[in-house]
Amino acid sequence: MKNRNNGSRIFMTELMFSIMFFIIVSAICVQCFATAYAKSKDAKELTQAVNIATNAAEEYLGTDGFSNFTDYYDDDWNKVENGGSYKATAVITESEKAGDCQKMHVVVATIEDEEIYSLTVEKALR
Secondary structure (H helix, E strand, O other): OOOOOOOOHHHHHHHHHHHHHHHHHHHHHHHHHHHHHHHHHHHHHHHHHHHHHHHHHHHHHHHOOOEEEEEOOOOOOOOOOOOOOOOEEEEEEEOOOOOOOOEEEEEEEEEOOOOOEEEEEEEOOO
16 A cells, blocks of 8 residues: 655644744743843933932032932832832032032932942032
């Protein structure tokens, strides 16, 4: 008896290779999207931290009588009383010699004290 080959084996092999290729490409795409999401979150954190530090520096340079502070922010960067996910701390140091500049150091960090951004500003005293 003759053994007829109707092409089903070739079709099944081709289908298996197509499915394997799809699985590999899907895994690569998922990894790319996860990396992009993480980088986007880090960029958002950095942008908000720069904005908060810059605003504090401008307020310090523009007003007299500015004092040390610690502000807390939630996940959406809204100011809250205590706790939150992020904090901004400003420390003013007086000059040691007469005629030197006064400095303010602003640090924006996570609540676990992982620094996101820091800024140092000098102000000439009158």
